[in-house]
Amino acid sequence: LIIDSHGHITAPAKVYDFQAKLIARRAWMPTPKLSDDDLLPSVKHHLELLDQVGTDLQLISPRPYAMIHSLINSTVVGLWTRFVNDAIYQSCALAPDRLRPVAGLPQFRDSDITASVEELRRCVEELGFIGCLLNPDPLEGGAPPPPMSDRYWYPLYEEMCRLDVPALLHPASSSDPREPYSLHFILEESIAIMGLLNSDVFTDFPDLKIVVAHGGGAIPYQVGRFRAGEFRFGGEGDFEQRLRRLYFDTCLYSPSALRLLIEVVGADRVLFGSERPGTGSPVDPKTGTSMDDLKPVIEGLDVVDAESLAKIFETNVRAVYGSRLLPA
């Protein structure tokens, strides 16, 4: 099986029409009802795009750039997140063999994590979701958020462990005008990895499972710097080893980066993820294929064999997401 661990919902305009009104009206409007007919054309189109590249199953979550975690107030964020999660549930129900649901969390910039814990529980226990997106910066560039080691996050880590679901660590938008489209993802992933690894989080939560999107931001490329830096502060130079406490997806649209990721963290820590359809979907005139058609690129690397390919495409995501991924 080719399982793409990193996908986002393809939704009709009606969904974002609601979001725009919800924001503009500061939540003073009723939540619309989506019919299966509302969602079916988008779902069909999404499946065609997966068919084109041979993806059997994709995990879909909210579009991170649409999560609006720092906007307006927590009521808007809460209503929007619940609405999108319900749309994801309904989309997956239309294609249960092809799409599996990953929940967004209503992480508001000024709120503690309680609402996120409750929404995660609802999604997993009532709707069969298999994991969640975790945004390490719900302030979206406005000010530094609590570090990933902060007790602020602990109730969520606790609930993730109790429910036995992983998180895809995936930042969202940014209000910093210096950060062009999606650069914030890369920066916040880098900060979050360091926050998780230089702390007690994995000692306090030995069962916590976190997949870092986009090949781990800057860290696998800069691994030597952080390994060297630790020697200076009396560390044991085991940074590369600690990095393997996390998982990483392959949302990197260049062969040299995919090669480096697999070489640095090992094939057993890499989950196939393409984000198709998304940033990588444009057709590269050099190759004539979509940049997110990553399966042949990964298969063509000189650092993989049949065994590591099986891990990257199927075994690792099964191990991380557990029995909820493909119920018997």
Place this chain on the structure above:
Amino acid sequence: LIIDSHGHITAPAKVYDFQAKLIARRAWMPTPKLSDDDLLPSVKHHLELLDQVGTDLQLISPRPYAMIHSLINSTVVGLWTRFVNDAIYQSCALAPDRLRPVAGLPQFRDSDITASVEELRRCVEELGFIGCLLNPDPLEGGAPPPPMSDRYWYPLYEEMCRLDVPALLHPASSSDPREPYSLHFILEESIAIMGLLNSDVFTDFPDLKIVVAHGGGAIPYQVGRFRAGEFRFGGEGDFEQRLRRLYFDTCLYSPSALRLLIEVVGADRVLFGSERPGTGSPVDPKTGTSMDDLKPVIEGLDVVDAESLAKIFETNVRAVYGSRLLPA
């Protein structure tokens, strides 16, 4: 010749004793005079460290973590920067065949760039400095600084072009507690590259020469993401080509990262830089050598030949720094 483009001054305690007092007393103290005897032991030690790894010539600049660009007031920053630049000048004069001076700039968080332009002029025209360090974030994490495309920076770019000297783009400290030692370097380099390439800077200053430290932060690893992203916004997918408008140094302490850098930007854009002695100096118990002993690591990569090695170790740095590097 093996020319290391990325080194920082090794200075005696007397230098930082002055810095501490200058900060604590808010500049209300006289600047001490350094004798050659004050500096000689540090310079000798520094040269021994270069000898150990076969470096013929190193470019030395202020220690970025000691630049204190956002601290206290512009008088402190100005006095300190001038003092360090003078110490660099004096150190290089003690070993003129081995060390070449690169100036720090008194970039204060709340000041325009005038003082930096004046100090650059003094260092180059009066003292024979060959380039400067440029900190893209003189606010050191306190708030977003002006983007590299902002007119704020233009007088400095103009003066760099007039004097025909390059800058080593090198961030400094950070007040964000989420950023452990030197992570800020990587993040701000990534932001600065995007700011320079997504702007008119190189159209307005076709002769501007900028070397980005530490292998360009996250960008060479994430190049596919930014190339793909540009197609979505009507770009031509020439991001990799535009990236080659910049130069990058090899301060990356892992073979896979060095390999990726050379593969992505090309050997003609890579300058040997080790920062020795610095973050990479601890001895790696795995190899028994210092992590910043990068020459054999680069020579051992499967993406270099004799021609590209000559470029990386000598030709490129000569091209970027020009005739001031090795005066006849």
